[in-house]
Amino acid sequence: MKLDILTTNDSENVQKKIIAQIRELINFKNLEPGDKLPSERMLSEKFGVSRGNIREAIQKLEFYGLLKSIPQSGTFVANIGVIALNGMIEDILRLEDPSFKSLVETRILLELKTARLAALRRTDEDLKAMAQTLEAYTEKVNKGEDAVQEDLLFHLAIAKASGNSTINTFMLMITPGIITNFEKYHVCDKGLAQKGIQEHYDIYEAIKDQNPQLAKQKMKDHFSVLYQYCYNSDKEI
Amino acid sequence: MKLDILTTNDSENVQKKIIAQIRELINFKNLEPGDKLPSERMLSEKFGVSRGNIREAIQKLEFYGLLKSIPQSGTFVANIGVIALNGMIEDILRLEDPSFKSLVETRILLELKTARLAALRRTDEDLKAMAQTLEAYTEKVNKGEDAVQEDLLFHLAIAKASGNSTINTFMLMITPGIITNFEKYHVCDKGLAQKGIQEHYDIYEAIKDQNPQLAKQKMKDHFSVLYQYCYNSDKEI
DNA sequence: TTTGTATAATTGGTTAACCAGTTCCGATTT
DNA sequence: AAATCGGAACTGGTTAACCAATTATACAAA
Numbered sequence: 233m234k235l236d237i238l239t240t241n242d243s244e245n246v247q248k249k250i251i252a253q254i255r256e257l258i259n260f261k262n263l264e265p266g267d268k269l270p271s272e273r274m275l276s277e278k279f280g281v282s283r284g285n286i287r288e289a290i291q292k293l294e295f296y297g298l299l300k301s302i303p304q305s306g307t308f309v310a311n312i313g314v315i316a317l318n319g320m321i322e323d324i325l326r327l328e329d330p331s332f333k334s335l336v337e338t339r340i341l342l343e344l345k346t347a348r349l350a351a352l353r354r355t356d357e358d359l360k361a362m363a364q365t366l367e368a369y370t371e372k373v374n375k376g377e378d379a380v381q382e383d384l385l386f387h388l389a390i391a392k393a394s395g396n397s398t399i400n401t402f403m404l405m406i407t408p409g410i411i412t413n414f415e416k417y418h419v420c421d422k423g424l425a426q427k428g429i430q431e432h433y434d435i436y437e438a439i440k441d442q443n444p445q446l447a448k449q450k451m452k453d454h455f456s457v458l459y460q461y462c463y464n465s466d467k468e469i
Numbered sequence: 470m471k472l473d474i475l476t477t478n479d480s481e482n483v484q485k486k487i488i489a490q491i492r493e494l495i496n497f498k499n500l501e502p503g504d505k506l507p508s509e510r511m512l513s514e515k516f517g518v519s520r521g522n523i524r525e526a527i528q529k530l531e532f533y534g535l536l537k538s539i540p541q542s543g544t545f546v547a548n549i550g551v552i553a554l555n556g557m558i559e560d561i562l563r564l565e566d567p568s569f570k571s572l573v574e575t576r577i578l579l580e581l582k583t584a585r586l587a588a589l590r591r592t593d594e595d596l597k598a599m600a601q602t603l604e605a606y607t608e609k610v611n612k613g614e615d616a617v618q619e620d621l622l623f624h625l626a627i628a629k630a631s632g633n634s635t636i637n638t639f640m641l642m643i644t645p646g647i648i649t650n651f652e653k654y655h656v657c658d659k660g661l662a663q664k665g666i667q668e669h670y671d672i673y674e675a676i677k678d679q680n681p682q683l684a685k686q687k688m689k690d691h692f693s694v695l696y697q698y699c700y701n702s703d704k705e706i
Numbered sequence: 707t708t709t710g711t712a713t714a715a716t717t718g719g720t721t722a723a724c725c726a727g728t729t730c731c732g733a734t735t736t
Numbered sequence: 737a738a739a740t741c742g743g744a745a746c747t748g749g750t751t752a753a754c755c756a757a758t759t760a761t762a763c764a765a766a
Contacts, residue, residue, distance in 0.1 A: 271747060284720065287748085297645025304727040304747050312648045315605075316618035323625060323641055330635040338635040341582050368552075381553035388560060398567040398575040402639055404560055408534025411549045508717060521750065524718085541717050541757040 246281065248325055250289040253279050255321045258309060265313060268306040269299070296324060332413045335406050340455050342399055342406075343387060347435060347451035349394035351444040358393035359440055365389045366432055373425045380414050383425075386432055390439065424457060483518065485562055487526040490516050492558045495546060502551075506536070506544040533561055569650045572643050577692050579636055579643075580624060584672060584688035586631035588681040595630035596677055602626045603669055610662045617651050620662075623669055627676065661694060 254269070263269070272290070276283040290307055293299040298317055301307045309317065330338075350358070369382035384407050391403040431454040438447035491506070500506070509527070513520040527544055530536040535554055538544045546554065567575075587595070606619035621644050628640040668691040675684035 273747090282721065296641060297649075301748065302728095303749060305729080306747060310645060310649070311652070312645055313618040316621055316644070316648060319602075319618075319622040319625060320641060320644065323629065323637070327638060327641070328634050330638065334633040334635040337633055338639070341578065341636075345578050365556075381550040381556075384553055385556040388556060392560065396571040396574055397565050398571040398643065399578075400560070401564060401567065402575070404533060404557060404564070406635065407553070407557065408547060408549055411553060412534075412547070415548070510717090519751065538718065539758095540719060542759080543717060 246285055247289050247292065250279060250281060250285060251293060251321060251325060254289065254293070255318060258314065258317065263309050263314070265309050265311045267309050269309065271306065292324075293321070296320065330406075330409065332409070335409050335413070336458070339403075339406055339410060340458075342403055343390070343455065344448050344451055346387075346391045346394040346396070346399055346403070347439065347447040348444040349396055349399075350390050351439045351442050351447040353395040354393040354439055354442070358389070362386065362389040362393065362436055362439070366436055369432060370429050373429055378415075379425055380411055383428065383432075384411055390435070393439070427457070428454070483522055484526050484529065487516060487518060487522060488530060488558060488562060491526065491530070492555060495551065495554065500546050500551070502546050502548045504546050506546065508543065529561075530558070533557065567643075567646065569646070572646050572650070573695070576640075576643055576647060577695075579640055580627070580692065581685050581688055583624075583628045583631040583633070583636055583640070584676065584684040585681040586633055586636075587627045588676045588679050588684040590632040591630040591676055591679070595626070599623065599626040599630065599673055599676070603673055606669060607666050610666055615652075616662055617648055620665065620669075621648055627672070630676070664694070665691070 254275070257263075257270070257275075269275070269290075270278070272283050272286045276286045279286070290299055290301060294301060298310050298312070298320060299307055300310055312320075354362075365382065365386040365388075369379050369386055372379035372382050388403060388407065391400045394400065431450065434450040435447060435454060438450050491512070494500075494507070506512070506527075507515070509520050509523050513523045516523070527536055527538060531538060535547050535549070535557060536544055537547055549557075591599075602619065602623040602625075606616050606623055609616035609619050625640060625644065628637045631637065668687065671687040672684060672691060675687050
């Protein structure tokens with residue numbers, strides 16, 4: 233019997249426990265923003281876990297902007313108050329893995345925005361990159377091959393052209409989940425792909441013409457099929 | 470002279486070089502999805518860096534869903550094609566740190582959505598949590614104290630009630646940056662905060678009444694001041 | 707030839723010792 | 737008494753040795 237899932241959960245639970253203990257420690261010691269946390273060694277001893285576990289937990293909290301490690305100096309509470317810190321740690325501990333539905337929902341939201349922003353801000357260089365990915369997509373589809381990857385790369389090119397680094401990062405984060413689920417559920421059959429060429433071209437043209445309204449509308453049209461597929465499908469996704 | 474920034478850049482550049490080398494290796498060896506990467510030890514020897522550096526780079530690519538490490542077995546290329554993999558690594562390497570403007574822009578986009586979704590999906594428990602954060606915010610403002618944290622916690626409560634784990638995660642990721650910048654530029658003076666109580670209450674009521682249209686509109690009103698502040702301010706943000 | 711098994715090599719994960727700065731405290735000097 | 741210098745202790749980061757689980761291999765039995 234494979235226990236991969238269980239061991240993974242164990243490891244995750246250890247980290248969650250450590251994060252919860254760090255929160256309690258901050259509260260108990262009334263640590264203010266900018267104050268120094270006990271050293272990693274002390275924490276590992278106090279919590280009865282390895283220093284590696286401590287470092288991992290600290291890195292996670294650092295990723296969410298709640299702590300800041302400074303070499304040869306210490307780990308410090310970020311410059312947000314204890315109230316926000318408590319609330320956010322609470323939320324982080326309860327975060328669940330994203331469902332496919334939430335991924336698609338978020339993707340559509342982000343992409344309607346990137347289309348509009350790209351139309352407003354795209355440089356000639358951005359346009360060139362988009363054209364290249366569009367061409368690669370068209371070629372692949374016309375050869376009758378699967379083109380999920382090229383599809384997504386076109387959308388990522390738009391995200392890059394939006395000039396919003398935060399949205400760009402978020403698009404990158406959700407893309408692998410989108411691809412694997414698409415291939416898993418065979419969302420894109422050839423009919424959709426063939427139709428997709430024209431839709432992609434329409435979006436490209438709108439962005440090229442710097443028409444944000446039209447770009448957003450064309451993106452909306454592009455997603456209407458996908459949206460229906462995901463929400464009205466009889467498959468449990 | 471402090472060299473923190475330089476050393477940080479060095480460390481980051483090392484990681485970027487490793488990621489680029491991993492990409493080249495995948496391309497050179499024609500590794501397909503599901504194929505196994507060389508072991509961490511071999512990579513560290515081949516690239517001339519420590520195994521720790523290799524692990525860090527692998528973890529980053531794992532975070533973006535491009536690789537998958539399996540204990541006592543190996544590191545595998547994720548189930549997305551080589552084309553998407555190349556494009557995404559390219560994007561990841563060029564990712565820049567998010568600007569405050571991009572944070573605010575993204576936040577508004579996400580929050581208009583969470584308000585609408587929360588109105589559609591909120592449970593009674595969600596509502597209770599929102600009411601608590603709203604009360605905490607009101608109290609703090611009425612005492613004339615700074616309430617940026619309580620403000621954000623109310624918005625995070627809405628994000629949680631939206632029932633979209635992806636958006637919820639993204640909201641958590643941008644919140645610390647929002648808080649620190651708000652405090653840095655003193656975005657919220659008392660006049661805004663006092664006005665904010667009513668606006669928060671309006672949003673709360675719309676979500677309570679399960680009126681998505683109104684919830685979104687009230688959120689929009691709430692952000693109109695912030696939006697103007699960030700975009701028309703003479704400060705370089 | 708095929709199958710089963712024991713063993714050796716390989717894997718990512720873990721641990722503990724080590725390193726190079728930083729910080730802090732006290733002795734020394736002015 | 738105040739300022740300054742030096743060293744000890746402490747910091748996060750790094751490294752290398754170790755671990756348990758997996759996988760490949762070689763050999764033996766059917």
